[in-house]
Amino acid sequence: MLLIKGGRVIDPASRRDEVGHLVLVDGKVKEFLAGEAPGDFQGRVIPAEGMWVTPGLIDMHVHLREPGYEWKEDIRSGTLAAAAGGITSLACMANTRPVNDHPEVTRYIIDRARREGTVNVFPVAAVTRGLEGKEMTDFSELAEAGAVAFSDDGKPVASALLMRRALEYARPFGYLIMTHSEDPELAEGGSANEGWTALKLGIPGIPAAAEDVAIAREILLARQTGGRVHIQHVSTKMGVDLLRMAKRAGLAVTGETAPQYFTLTDAALEGYNTNAKMNPPLRGEEDRMAIHEGILDGTIDAVASDHAPHEEYVKRCEFVAAANGIIGLQTALPLTLALVAGGRVSPSRVVDLLSAGPARLLSLKGKGTLAAGADADVTVIDPEREWVFREEDVRSKSRNSPFLGWTLRGRAAATICGGHVRHSDLPGVGVDG
Amino acid sequence: MEWRRRHVLGLSDFRPEEIEFVIDTARSMEEVLTRDIKKVPALRGKTVVNLFFEASTRTRTSFEMAGKRLSADVVNFSSSTSSITKGETLLDTARNIEAMKPNILVIRHPASGAPHFLSRHLSCSIVNAGDGANEHPSQGLLDLYTILKAKGKVAGLKIAIVGDILHSRVVRSDLHSLGRMGAKLWLCGPATLVPREMARTGATLTSDIREAVRDADVIIMLRIQLERQKTSYFPSLREYSRMYGLNRPLFSLAKDDAVIMHPGPINRGVELSDELADCHQSLVLDQVASGVAVRMALLYLLAGGSHAAH
Numbered sequence: 152m153l154l155i156k157g158g159r160v161i162d163p164a165s166r167r168d169e170v171g172h173l174v175l176v177d178g179k180v181k182e183f184l185a186g187e188a189p190g191d192f193q194g195r196v197i198p199a200e201g202m203w204v205t206p207g208l209i210d211m212h213v214h215l216r217e218p219g220y221e222w223k224e225d226i227r228s229g230t231l232a233a234a235a236g237g238i239t240s241l242a243c244m245a246n247t248r249p250v251n252d253h254p255e256v257t258r259y260i261i262d263r264a265r266r267e268g269t270v271n272v273f274p275v276a277a278v279t280r281g282l283e284g285k286e287m288t289d290f291s292e293l294a295e296a297g298a299v300a301f302s303d304d305g306k307p308v309a310s311a312l313l314m315r316r317a318l319e320y321a322r323p324f325g326y327l328i329m330t331h332s333e334d335p336e337l338a339e340g341g342s343a344n345e346g347w348t349a350l351k352l353g354i355p356g357i358p359a360a361a362e363d364v365a366i367a368r369e370i371l372l373a374r375q376t377g378g379r380v381h382i383q384h385v386s387t388k389m390g391v392d393l394l395r396m397a398k399r400a401g402l403a404v405t406g407e408t409a410p411q412y413f414t415l416t417d418a419a420l421e422g423y424n425t426n427a428k429m430n431p432p433l434r435g436e437e438d439r440m441a442i443h444e445g446i447l448d449g450t451i452d453a454v455a456s457d458h459a460p461h462e463e464y465v466k467r468c469e470f471v472a473a474a475n476g477i478i479g480l481q482t483a484l485p486l487t488l489a490l491v492a493g494g495r496v497s498p499s500r501v502v503d504l505l506s507a508g509p510a511r512l513l514s515l516k517g518k519g520t521l522a523a524g525a526d527a528d529v530t531v532i533d534p535e536r537e538w539v540f541r542e543e544d545v546r547s548k549s550r551n552s553p554f555l556g557w558t559l560r561g562r563a564a565a566t567i568c569g570g571h572v573r574h575s576d577l578p579g580v581g582v583d584g
Numbered sequence: 585m586e587w588r589r590r591h592v593l594g595l596s597d598f599r600p601e602e603i604e605f606v607i608d609t610a611r612s613m614e615e616v617l618t619r620d621i622k623k624v625p626a627l628r629g630k631t632v633v634n635l636f637f638e639a640s641t642r643t644r645t646s647f648e649m650a651g652k653r654l655s656a657d658v659v660n661f662s663s664s665t666s667s668i669t670k671g672e673t674l675l676d677t678a679r680n681i682e683a684m685k686p687n688i689l690v691i692r693h694p695a696s697g698a699p700h701f702l703s704r705h706l707s708c709s710i711v712n713a714g715d716g717a718n719e720h721p722s723q724g725l726l727d728l729y730t731i732l733k734a735k736g737k738v739a740g741l742k743i744a745i746v747g748d749i750l751h752s753r754v755v756r757s758d759l760h761s762l763g764r765m766g767a768k769l770w771l772c773g774p775a776t777l778v779p780r781e782m783a784r785t786g787a788t789l790t791s792d793i794r795e796a797v798r799d800a801d802v803i804i805m806l807r808i809q810l811e812r813q814k815t816s817y818f819p820s821l822r823e824y825s826r827m828y829g830l831n832r833p834l835f836s837l838a839k840d841d842a843v844i845m846h847p848g849p850i851n852r853g854v855e856l857s858d859e860l861a862d863c864h865q866s867l868v869l870d871q872v873a874s875g876v877a878v879r880m881a882l883l884y885l886l887a888g889g890s891h892a893a894h
Contacts, residue, residue, distance in 0.1 A: 347784055350750075350779055352696055352697060352718060353715070353716050353719070354696050354697075354716075354717075422700065423700050464673065467675060468673055468701070469693070470696060472674075
């Protein structure tokens with residue numbers, strides 16, 4: 152039994168935003184209590200005065216690297232980093248080794264997560280075998296094994312025909328196809344956003360059109376097939392505009408972005424900073440502002456980190472040779488909270504982007520809400536806490552972040568997953584073994 | 585002026601006084617090259633390593649010559665394969681060289697920013713001898729030097745650079761060296777190779793070579809990489825040459841005393857007609873001669889020389 156006492160409980164799914172107390176019993180939310188805290192509570196008390204109490208955050212785009220790349224990250228270190236970042240559930244991408252294109256791999260991940268993980272892990276299976284873009288994987292068997300969605304993330308599905316078939320085949324079962332939308336020919340050879348910075352630095356560019364063309368394709372195929380498609384890591388202005396148009400047309404199209412795309416621009420590449428190298432690449436200021444607009448008007452459904460850990464030496468090299476991606480589990484929350492500080496995004500919208508939205512998209516039952524009966528996944532957030540993100544704070548095995556040394560505002564004070572405390576900054580509140 | 589740089593990675597952050605200082609030093613170096621014995625002891629006991637990850641006989645030879653004229657020990661290390669295919673990282677290769685205690689590392693690498701990256705991890709001086717499509721600072725300086733010698737000034741001159749602007753490190757360095765000294769720069773080539781964003785440098789962009797060449801004081805023709813055709817930047821070499829090759833009738837649109845330059849090696853009959861390459865207004869070989877003096881100046885200044893030689 153756990154009592155989270157005196158916090159501002161923000162639960163957009165049940166339209167609650169008020170100060171009160173939350174009672175957790177047997178791994179579930181029992182009830183919300185307004186007014187005075189119960190004086191005779193028999194259980195652990197988590198003091199949350201001045202804090203936000205939100206449904207556990209859900210990061211729907213994570214590379215856990217296990218199996219196959221355990222030196223970059225594994226399920227243990229990845230879920231520890233997630234817990235430190237306030238994340239109680241995450242969806243892990245299929246570009247492992249072997250690729251998660253077979254139910255045995257899906258079951259392996261779930262089994263490892265059950266034994267080693269400190270938060271909930273939901274595997275995403277590949278759309279095509281070996282991420283090769285040629286043959287579809289066995290959707291039903293993978294879904295039965297526990298895959299919550301399908302994506303070849305890291306690689307685009309180059310064939311429009313295969314994407315069409317996948318959307319069409321998945322439709323009657325409601326499977327979610329998520330896409331890394333990129334036209335491989337237009338992007339070929341590029342290492343940075345095509346624009347002034349890349350031009351100045353002499354780095355081959357990836358045009359925004361490489362992403363836009365592919366997003367337009369997915370939308371048109373969703374329209375053609377009636378299938379459901381989710382655009383991953385939207386980074387361009389036109390991407391947001393296309394998504395907005397598709398939603399207005401009533402299509403089953405959703406989209407996520409990552410904090411780096413509304414926080415940074417390609418100017419971060421100055422000095423050939425390989426920790427700012429990712430795919431899609433950091434874009435221009437106009438794109439960054441458009442992502443803000445998309446968040447404000449609801450075009451963007453979720454914020455996910457695209458946590459992509461890499462060992463030091465694949466980033467400590469020439470820019471064009473460096474690996475793509477940055478870690479993000481511990482910075483997603485504060486960087487998203489910065490939108491609130493900007494004054495235009497409400498706290499409940501942030502919770503929607505980081506929890507209720509992803510739960511809805513992935514159809515995770517009992518997640519993304521604090522309604523009675525929901526899973527006891529809760530994040531206690533100190534929205535005012537200022538802290539510097541230092542190397543020694545990193546819980547991931549990898550340190551490839553452009554945000555190291557940044558002063559961030561807002562932090563997970565406690566992360567509770569299934570009623571167990573998985574992370575705590577709060578005095579007197581220890582982490583469960 | 586006091587020289588404070590430990591590396592020459594690019595001209596993007598060179599102030600005009602620094603550029604002038606290098607040019608002044610190069611003038612003293614050129615004087616050395618007119619002597620009977622073309623050698624001074626300025627860099628005796630110093631070691632210069634040419635670390636070349638890209639084939640380039642002329643730039644490497646020029647740096648080698650420059651080092652030897654200054655009495656430095658010069659060692660050449662060439663590797664045509666990039667560090668990635670070889671299995672050894674660039675940093676490991678460079679650290680191996682550095683362990684042998686060179687004073688100056690002259691590096692040529694296909695990846696933009698490779699010298700900048702190494703400068704953060706090594707303690708010796710680094711000279712960028714061309715990195716990807718980023719910069720080729722000694723070329724930018726020798727182009728300036730050559731024009732100053734021929735024209736006496738750069739400010740106010742119309743200088744047209746014609747060819748593959750997008751992939752050219754020469755252009756990026758020339759924009760700094762010539763642009764900062766007040767030249768009116770025109771960049772010309774097929775639109776696929778002249779990105780519109782380049783206008784932010786202050787240069788005028790055009791795909792009409794007549795416009796670029798008309799009343800120009802200096803025309804710099806760039807080498808077209810033959811493989812660009814395969815990646816559909818232009819339809820064919822024939823079409824490229826017809827649209828962007830410099831020939832006598834086009835050249836007659838330029839000022840009467842206009843000069844022609846080319847960083848070499850020339851594709852004769854493609855970007856430059858045979859006749860023009862060898863005409864008396866061609867400064868191609870003057871550029872090569874200037875190159876040694878300018879590179880001597882850079883090596884001299886990096887090795888601790890503080891003023892125009894002797």
